[in-house]
Amino acid sequence: MHHHFIIYKPSGYISQFVRNEGKRRNKKLLGELFDFPESTMAIGRLDENSEGLLLLTTDGQISELVRSKNVEKEYYVQVNGEITHQAILKLREGVEIGLGRGKKYQTLPCKVSLLKTAPDLKPVVRIRGERHGPTSWLSITINEGKFRQIRKMTAAVGFPTLRLIRIRIGNIELPKMEAGEVIKVDGFDYE
16 A cells, blocks of 8 residues: 655755765755655655645655656746746747756746736745845746756746745645645545
8 A cells, every 4th residue: 555645845855755874964854744654755856945845655656657747847936037028938948958967958848927926825934135136936837857947947048046836746736735744645636
């Protein structure tokens, strides 16, 4: 029998359950939020500074299906500055990002829209004061998930990410939860 969880991953945690020897000794792990069964894994990852919807399971097959390019992942993204229509068009078409070790990657076309008002989300940490200039909020929906992809995409068009919250995976939307809250579920209806 497999176990499945929906979690609101808070900023400041890494999407791991086990510490690597010597590395990340002071990092907060998901296992500190709940007494998860052995062999629980995150379906995809959110980097340490990102927050929002994260699915956890003990079923590797479900993990593979949800991480596939057939399942959309939607994010609310706060960027530095008043983003331009031209930058939004570039994001929609796909941009070149670095994957490390000199490798480049062209992101797939995706859905991007400007949010007219900031989403109704609790501030977890103070990003920066208003005196540092304007910010913009976007909805970005992708079907892939390279390391820090959204952050690299917005930086590539000149608008660095300040805050990143995953709000949807397929049909599963982030429920009204507190950061760090965990809900045990019978399974995932992601299609």
